[in-house]
Amino acid sequence: VEKYGMDGLSSQVDTSSGAITRVPGFKASGVACGLKASGDLDLALIVSDGPASAAGVFTQNAFKAAPVLFDAELLAHNAGNIRAVVANAGNANACTGRQGMRDARTMASLAAAEANLPQDSVLVMSTGIIGHPMPMEYVRAGIQAAAGSLSPQGGGDCARAILTTDLVAKEAFIQITMPDGGIVFIGGMTKGSGMIHPNLGRLTSQLDSGSALHATMLAVITTDAPVASEVLQQALETAVTTSFNRITVDGDTSTNDTVLVLASGTANTTVIDIDSPGYAPFLEGLATVCRSLAIQIARDGEGATKLVEITIKGAATVDQASVAAKTIATSPLVKTALFGHDPNWGRILAALGRSGIQIDVARVALWMGEFQLVAGGEPLVFDRQTASSYLSGQEVTVTVDLGLSAGEATVWTCDFSYRYVEINAEYHT
């Protein structure tokens, strides 16, 4: 059990390997089929022993990857009977036109055939290079191998198989005691390091776009909760608002962002409905897993030397707090100052001031960690050396109190280093 963040939830969440298959009723695998030049694992399969309720949220980018459009369509007509997710890294199946849509369908179809599942029960995710046709001969072999190695211990390999520029796998597992005494498990895995600024929501539109572009944050969450797909969808949409939709690495929202949840319903507890007593604890558990995974992405952002937690308090509304926190979190001047261990409150206030939210300058207070640097909109005397030393740590908090009302939001990001430039100037399409 590792510490994963700064929100006091580490005691509840287990981030060790194998999360998604620690949930009863799921098997998974991760194999290498040649999509990654490195030879690393690159094809992942997650299978539910029986029909699962499913929910998904997807990027709101106007350009959407073929797998995003495929999944949205499948969930629109069969969200109550999902059996599996097949995912690959190394090729995003993006900007591949109609062939890309055919390839996404073929991936789902092959996975269903190899794992003996009904057609129309397999969701698809892809991440990797763009604008190249999916090498389906590799994928075909990979799906065969993955189906043959499905295991109740396969979660760890599965989580590794979806990584791209990530340095570490990202997993989270939680156990919830329900009001009726039943136990529900939730496990999740995610990937993402660059082009991270998720803006996830329900995707109701049909195939309005045949191409896509890049590969970014993907997540799969498994649970044994008994919950219908509509209820699961609502819970997921709520959970992402304070987790995946509250992280940013570079401000660039991808075209492939996808979070999928599969609920097997095998837990020995009352069915969870929107107005049942079990909804709140289930939602809290789901949001906790999502938040752990999201924070792990921010911590592993491209080139990051530190995790930065930015909290805006006292805003007019929660939305205004979120807008302000994201504006600060995406400011290149703030992020480079944090890389340089510079307690540059001026850049933070400048970003705050351009965010467009309601501000009364004379009420603004600012802290880095425990160090208050600004009160009443003006700088305080502080020990620069001590503050800089604090900023040299691997976890940093920035807190701004606007002193207006009760709106509060926290966003997680990372600093901006030479390594970020190196990764993104030397990564070629």
Place this chain on the structure above:
Amino acid sequence: VEKYGMDGLSSQVDTSSGAITRVPGFKASGVACGLKASGDLDLALIVSDGPASAAGVFTQNAFKAAPVLFDAELLAHNAGNIRAVVANAGNANACTGRQGMRDARTMASLAAAEANLPQDSVLVMSTGIIGHPMPMEYVRAGIQAAAGSLSPQGGGDCARAILTTDLVAKEAFIQITMPDGGIVFIGGMTKGSGMIHPNLGRLTSQLDSGSALHATMLAVITTDAPVASEVLQQALETAVTTSFNRITVDGDTSTNDTVLVLASGTANTTVIDIDSPGYAPFLEGLATVCRSLAIQIARDGEGATKLVEITIKGAATVDQASVAAKTIATSPLVKTALFGHDPNWGRILAALGRSGIQIDVARVALWMGEFQLVAGGEPLVFDRQTASSYLSGQEVTVTVDLGLSAGEATVWTCDFSYRYVEINAEYHT
């Protein structure tokens, strides 16, 4: 006469040294008074021989520097009788509270006294470090020296005295033949390299904020056009929409951004009113000078290795085109790809797709220079080596045609290099 941009106006604009004093009726000077540790010029004075009409646009950041608030107040009651602008670099007089407001007033008052001008006729601009009280003993000596060295040849020194992290001075001069045969001159100087994402507009609010934060883009424009301050204000507000408000270096809008125009009215031409024949050519000349200066800022952006011109055509509206171009221009992934000479159309389309504007993916076309990389929303086969070679130049254009309507906008920016990180991680408050 240097080439300053890619919009075909280079033949009209002279960017050589001394622009603001090539306009008849203005003297200027730039001296060193110790505000810059380097000993470089750091105090600038521009004086009109007689009362000038004046106009100003200022940052819309919620946090506004003391000089910004001072100038807005002065222009509100005396815009028809301005005589001078005093400016300093090295200290932004920012986050200095009520003392900062007093110091801004004192700077104006000292300049008036030393140059034998009426009180309430001098505007103020400051740029440099923040959160430190203005060292008024240096400023006082500087203003004395500057007043003593005012000269009709002082424009060049004046332009150098406002620079901070800029590598070069930025000036522009133009001559306009009016419909009645009269000649009008317009000269301008500007500074800015980082915290550049101007959002300039009229500032009508009174003193609602007593502190400020950083130092960024400043510009002073002189002209001998006969034009009332209200008309000049309207022309300036129009001119900035396609110039200073269309550049970005890092997306961070400063708290000090200011553009001031002084019109002496001595030119031998009919008074320019909104509905007079001379308004259009005057506005075009003013906008041309502003655009030249703005492009010079983008070219000299912190760490820049190239000037990037991003044009969105075929958008539903001009505003949507501008939003899309700015989203692309501030994308770290796009900017690092350009630094790496990578023709990464995918990152450009991804940024376009998250901009929130109306898009029909199937109609999108994209060019870098003369190389078309995308048609109908899908990639074309192109010679990557040749395209990369093009991107290694010092001027690069990106053009996107959305194919929807006639909305078009151009934004100028620069790439994002290791040097940007170095400058901003090692610059300390």
